[in-house]
Amino acid sequence: MKEAPSESSTALSRNLRRLAAPNWVGAQVTVRFQDVTALVTSRDDGGFEVNLMPPEGQRFKVGASEAQASVEGASTTARVEVMPESTPLLVVSDFDDTLALTHVTKPAKLVQSALLKDSDSQEVVQGMAGFYKCLRGASPPSFALVSGSPIQYLPRVRGFLERHEFPAGFGVYLRDLGPGSLSGYKQPIIRRLLMQFPLPVVLVGDSGEKDPEIYAQIREEFPGRVKAIYIRDAGRSDDAKRFPGMVLFKDAKEAADHAVGLGLADASCVTSAWARPPPATPPVSAGKPAP
Structure with missing residues (x-):
């Protein structure tokens, strides 16, 4: 996927360029991670998938490392988190109106959020970063963000997560905009x-x-695997039959307290996170828009 927003552009122009950016179809992509290199071909949507194996007799280094993907004339890097065998939990999270306020139930505000906001101006759902930081067992969990936001907004989503201090190492899975992707994209x-x-x-x-x-x-479909389902009340919540065995919450602390009761979150972390005011939103440097 090609993207070239300039540093002097507005959020609107950056978002329009992202959405209109043509895909690199059938490109030969060289991927390098730690001591492994692989060659893959991009799909019709410009995306690609690669499965890497460490050298024989070795293991990938646990924790965050940088991966590089390059095609002729261009390259990019991404942070990759290698999960330790002791990872106790997988947290699968939505993005829009779960972590970021996008007002999906209000079309006019949704369009405004989609086109006029960016990682530096998108409103955060207060308390969610603290909730996620407190989820843990013997060690921190791994996080996967599965969202209907367009794949072209990947830099924007990653910038948002970093800016609001969500746990590092999110795997991000966004939706390719196309006629077959309007529904059913999350389940697979x-x-x-x-x-x-x-x-x-x-x-x-x-x-x-x-x-x-x-x-x-x-x-x-996965009996016994799902330990809890937390649903933030973002509207359309009058029908209680939609939420069987789920925690419907307005304040993230409600979810955090419930997770403590299930042994899914650290009680002292929750107490500490809500004992202090939320962190101030970092200032935006003039002429240095977020990616």
């Missing part, structure tokens, strides 16, 4: 994650769209 990704990582799972979403129905379906 979540299924694959649960099959790939045989861990207990926590699902977090919001009530504005179909997260409750999707998560109920996943819970049924």
